[in-house]
Amino acid sequence: AQKITQTQPGMFVQEKEAVTLDCTYDTSDPSYGLFWYKQPSSGEMIFLIYQGSYDQQNATEGRYSLNFQKARKSANLVISASQLGDSAMYFCAVSYSSNTGKLIFGQGTTLQVKP
Amino acid sequence: DAGVIQSPRHEVTEMGQEVTLRCKPISGHDYLFWYRQTMMRGLELLIYFNNNVPIDDSGMPEDRFSAKMPNASFSTLKIQPSEPRDSAVYFCASSSSGRWVTEAFFGQGTRLTVV
Numbered sequence: 001a002q003k004i005t006q007t008q009p010g011m012f013v014q015e016k017e018a019v020t021l022d023c024t025y026d027t028s029d030p031s032y033g034l035f036w037y038k039q040p041s042s043g044e045m046i047f048l049i050y051q052g053s054y055d056q057q058n059a060t061e062g063r064y065s066l067n068f069q070k071a072r073k074s075a076n077l078v079i080s081a082s083q084l085g086d087s088a089m090y091f092c093a094v095s096y097s098s099n100t101g102k103l104i105f106g107q108g109t110t111l112q113v114k115p
Numbered sequence: 116d117a118g119v120i121q122s123p124r125h126e127v128t129e130m131g132q133e134v135t136l137r138c139k140p141i142s143g144h145d146y147l148f149w150y151r152q153t154m155m156r157g158l159e160l161l162i163y164f165n166n167n168v169p170i171d172d173s174g175m176p177e178d179r180f181s182a183k184m185p186n187a188s189f190s191t192l193k194i195q196p197s198e199p200r201d202s203a204v205y206f207c208a209s210s211s212s213g214r215w216v217t218e219a220f221f222g223q224g225t226r227l228t229v230v
Binding site for chain 2: 044
């Protein structure tokens, strides 16, 4: 079965510092997409960043970047210059079906940013 | 666009009662997903539709659960009869095929409590 693993149930980071949230996945498919979503305490799911399996360069979106290591099957999220508003649950997800948006989610990592 | 709209936001019902959750996807999106989020199991895909047709319902837990999409702008998830273990947050999401990055956009979720 396809499995997404986020090994860090909870993380702390000091405001203004960078933090890396880990994600590994299991697949033999050559084509897939990697996503990160943020879920604040209010409960909504917010799309942050995407990486395609064929993309040569790591994706970046503002303070978010994705450290994609294809051979290791890892797609870690890096948040630079953490802000208090970054405190939330973060989910890594993989889409194995191209162009559908169907996602398999990891268990999530709770990030708390300390002032 | 208003985004994915779910109703109700909160639902409290007694065991044995029928519950209907509603979703209006983003206009023009041709995929619709129902997810369930619990502490124990995380985010699980229950069922998804493409162009109003159910494609994969393998995540639907049992026959008490049913989902319909009578048209492109409306979907329902019904639980009959409801049980306390159905208590969860139910998310509806939609996406548009034909794009390289096909992220799913989530609704605010419906928090269901079965007592």
